[in-house]
Amino acid sequence: MDYIYAMCYLNFRVSEFLELTSDDYIITDEGIPILTGGKKTAAGKNRIVPIHPKIQLIVKSCAEQNGETIFCRKDGKSMNKDYFRKYCFYPAMDAIGLDHTYTPHSCRRTFSTRMSAAGARQEDIIALMGHTDFDVDVEHYILQEVKTLYGAVKKMA
Numbered sequence: 583m584d585y586i587y588a589m590c591y592l593n594f595r596v597s598e599f600l601e602l603t604s605d606d607y608i609i610t611d612e613g614i615p616i617l618t619g620g621k622k623t624a625a626g627k628n629r630i631v632p633i634h635p636k637i638q639l640i641v642k643s644c645a646e647q648n649g650e651t652i653f654c655r656k657d658g659k660s661m662n663k664d665y666f667r668k669y670c671f672y673p674a675m676d677a678i679g680l681d682h683t684y685t686p687h688s689c690r691r692t693f694s695t696r697m698s699a700a701g702a703r704q705e706d707i708i709a710l711m712g713h714t715d716f717d718v719d720v721e722h723y724i725l726q727e728v729k730t731l732y733g734a735v736k737k738m739a
Contacts, residue, residue: 583674584640585653585666589689590696591634593710594619596663596686602652607645615641617652620712629712 589599598619606618615633633641641652649658661670663686671686690711697707 585670586674586689588637588640590692591637592617592631593690593693595622596666600651600653600661600663600666604645604652607652631710
């Protein structure tokens with residue numbers, strides 16, 4: 583469950599998430615923990631993703647286990663996305679009563695939707711998502727929730 587929680591705050595694609603190594607985990611001179619990774623597009627390659635305070639201990643703990651990757655199996659071996667889905671993601675979904683319409687990619691939608699609901703700037707969302715155009719996020723990732731829309735309506739004078 584920790585891995586899924588971390589994915590919702592880091593927004594890496596599942597294969598990118600599973601390939602992160604301790605070399606990708608950095609504490610900046612300002613004391614900000616970040617991960618660098620990504621691979622699908624030019625905008626997504628080697629992007630900087632600050633680690634949210636809610637998952638800093640999870641990431642730090644996983645990185646300190648000295649596995650082949652940060653988010654690895656209990657024996658320290660890396661896992662591919664198929665292994666992750668079969669032995670980690672879907673059993674966790676079953677355990678909390680969610681069906682298999684949710685996929686690891688749903689974590690990216692959760693991230694983008696939560697960032698939008700929090701009022702993050704478009705340029706920050708696309709940089710963190712590894713996109714070059716906010717329309718991609720609007721069309722494929724951000725789900726406008728009633729609570730967010732209600733907050734927007736209440737801003738009218």
